[in-house]
Amino acid sequence: MLIPRSVSSLPLPKASLTALHKAGFETVSDLENITLEQLSAELRVPPSACAEILSAASTTAHKAPTSTQPASTLLAIAKKSFSLSAPADLLLGGGLKLGYITEISGPPGCPKERMAVCAVRSAVQNGDNVLFVDTQSMVSPTTLMKSLKGPNSFMPVSSKISLTLADEPRAPQLTSLVVLNSLSFLFQPTSKHTLSNASRNSILERLKHNLSKICASKPVAFVITTNLATKLLDADGSPANFETGKKAVMVPQLGITYLPPGRTYRIMAIRDSPNTGSV
Template sequence: MANKRVKRLKLDAAIVKRLENKNIITCKDILTKSSLELMKITGVSCKKINAVISLAGRSCCPQAQSLDRVLHGGLPMSSLTEIAGPPGCGKTQTSILLCVMAALPISLGGLDSSVIYIDTESAFSAQRLVEVAQCRFPSYFNSDERLVNLTNKVTIHNVTTCSDLLYRLQNLEEEMIRKNVKLIVVDSIASLIRKEYDNSVSGNLILRSNILSKQATQLKYLAESFNIPVVITNQITTRLKSSKHDEKTTNSYGDDIEPETFVTAALGDSWTHSVNTRLLIQYVDGQYRQIIIAKSPIAQCAAVNFLIEDKGPVEVEESLVLYNTGSMPLVAAIQVQSDVMGQQIPYQLH
């Protein structure tokens, strides 16, 4: 699409001729020039040139991915979107790609804005951010100046305690206004909670619930006040499956049977109700992952496979599965790679 001819953009014939005289033949050629350069070449106003750049950018943009279509255009504004999954499944990779998309010019399908990335695990990599940008949009990120501009648009805040995170969230408004922030990422929400609040200690569960409630309230306030998406990554945990029988049961031979367990998103049911959209990531095999829309107020439950490549998560064509019932089954076969003999564990969906 980047090699689409300028002649096919239905521009004024005089503009096309002037562009071609300067060897600007394709949409890609237009996007490698600044607005000022194009104004000098064509002799038209800034408003008209911006319209030309926007048209060329839309022509270069790939068609919306199937997951975006199911979500009616992408991540919902003014709400909290959680990405939960096992370690190494692609949560941070997805978050980094979202940073690139938010920083892209509007003409290329981005928001032309800044991002605040709150890193609780020191997982963010500026080198990976640049790699994803260069590999995914090589015709745009083709100069050091644009790459530096990208990195300047992503502000990293490293926090190490739950109180630090809450303080940071409560003091973001001025920075968001000053930097034109249109995306907040918290990676991850569970890391600090799990470090500071051991559930086996009496009273910690109440303290944990209180701090999580305050963090969720502040995140919702920022999302709604600035009409932006807020993305939060979450870890997973193993629980005992509830049963009407006693936890300790026996089979027909009288042998003890260990209670059945399942894997679910961490932080409990109260946190589940705090997020508006829940995306779950599972392993399909050693190469493929699958992202599932498990909870959404506007979208049908669906799943799509993807790969992690140099340019970030890449959707596998024709892998979309829609659940016509309107909701996911209570227990779905979401696979989690285990360190023990490669075992896989079912994932509980809420």
């Protein structure tokens, strides 16, 4: 399933975007079935400003994606894909596609890293170059080399690599697959440093911009693995805290709007067990 587009991407004044976020509107699809009067009442802004918001949302929803690549390249990209696993490939309509991002999230113990390694093996067996960046040392170079079982074009990356998310990922020109493993680990607070919400959102927004630019101009596929976080909700589904929450759900730790809309697929991997499900 394609990831929803964030309201932050709409060409609107900062005041309008702030009002939307404060009222709980996160994606463009949240504005699809709301009237001008309802939006004005929820945002507490004049109808003229709401008309601008709804117009921008409608234009964005129906805007066809553009491409900066020649037709021959687009044809080659459309035919090429890498394998995650049989079930995931079926879900994605044939596997990982060049020019797209696939996020795999799940709780500890689920096969996120195993699926990423399978994608590496598929790309290498196809003769493609791979850049594998592991932010948490969850997959060692030795493990990757063993999984390849033969000659490969894998480019080893130090487990201590410092990845600057505000910049475009540095990869060889002919790299066809980039894996950013445990990306959410970089945003976890430590004893020495904690990112402010403003800094975190700024980094994620710049990451989204650069990934979108790369996917639109280069034949490369991205796999990003992240952890899940617990989100507390009231009985009506609205956000809550530990004192007021009536139920809890697991959601991707980095949220749903940090990756480029129209270019992203999201897979949530959960082990099947007697404890799987909701209570």
